[in-house]
Amino acid sequence: MTGWLRSVHPQTLRVTALALVLALVVLFFGSQIDNYYTARMFNRISTSVAIILLIAIGQALVVITRNIDLSVGSIVGFTAYLVGDLLVAQPDLHPLVVVAAAMALGAALGAVNGVVVAYGRVPAIIVTLGTLAIYRTILVEYSDARSITTANLPKWVVELPQATLFSIGDLDIRVTVAIALGVALVVHLALTRLRAARRLYAVGSNPDAAAIAGINAERVVFTAFLLSGALAGLAGFVFLARFGNITVVAGLGFELKSVAAVVVGGVNIFGGSGTVVGVVLGTTLVDVIDNSLTRWALVSEFWRDALLGMLILIAVAADTLMNRYLDRLRRKRHMAELSAGTLPVPREAG
Secondary structure, eight states, X not given: OHHHHHHSOHHHHHHHHHHHHHHHHHHHHHHHSTTOSSHHHHHHHHHHHHHHHHHHHXXXXXXXXXXXXXXXXXXXXXHHHHHHHHHHHOTTOOHHXXXXXXXXXXXXXXXXXXXXXXXXXXXHHHHHHHHHHHHHHHXXXXXXXXXXXXXXXXXXXXXXXXXXXXXXXXXXXXXXXXXHHHHHHHHHHHHHHOXXXXXXXXXXXXXXXXXXXXXXXXXXXXXXXXXXXXXXXXXXXXXXXXXXXXXXXXXXXXXXXXXXXXXXXXXXXXXXXXXXXXHHXXXXXXXXXXXXXXXXXXSOTTHHHHHHHHHHHHHHHHHHHHHHHHHHHHXXXXXXXXXXXXXXXXXXXX
16 A cells, blocks of 8 residues: 555645545535536536636646735636726627736736735735735725626626537536636646746745746746736636626635635645646535535535635645655655665766
């Protein structure tokens, strides 16, 4: 058993365990909630996951660099409201222009975080906690108690959440879900194939070593916050399309759900490791639990946030214990190979 564990990468163990937990959670709620295994429930959860997944992917990029972005919920609300206001004033805008505007606005807000954290060297938790409040306050002042309503939005925005790319039986794969999965695929390929993206891991693992290797850590951290803001902006547009009626509290609490999804998905809260596959599974698990609890009569909705907090604590504790156990196994193997004389002996120079 221990020999098998030594040969398996820790991230593979996390993803496998997470997939198993997700399956068990679905089976549990299926036994507790009537009509749980329905196409309607699948469509409801998948469209909800699409929004959180976009935010969680951006959050993961930041966490990999040993930082955190607590302002994503406010960026989602800010973007959803301002893009909605723009569409009310100019309903003939091309959809691609609207999406680009949402991502640009989110990127601008994320860039503010990135500048202060990367170049101002202020701890990310302090900066983003401040911008969380600042962005929300600006939105409250700008809105002047007005709400964006579905009746004032263009028809294509209202119909977008129901737009289906293809169906598998009664299960619909909506366009918004395909967008989120497409973003996940692009980021996954970038993190696994592109040297520039791999610098996120280098900075998160050891900033000093990364600097010695010639990596501009400030630029990498800034880019992570910029991308986090852009993806939160895209999530803001999807949020606007899904709900239509937008108030100043839009996106409230998304920062907790995104952190939970990232940490549960196996991204090390201390930076340097994590996969997009894990984030997808973590987001799905968090949202399945969140949506299922709203239909489970035995649990009050006030326990939902408490459960997310518990998931974060359990995930961090499990990650720490697993890393310690695997490190202990590696040290034992190293000592065994050393005593047996099977380790390769380096040749002397000259």
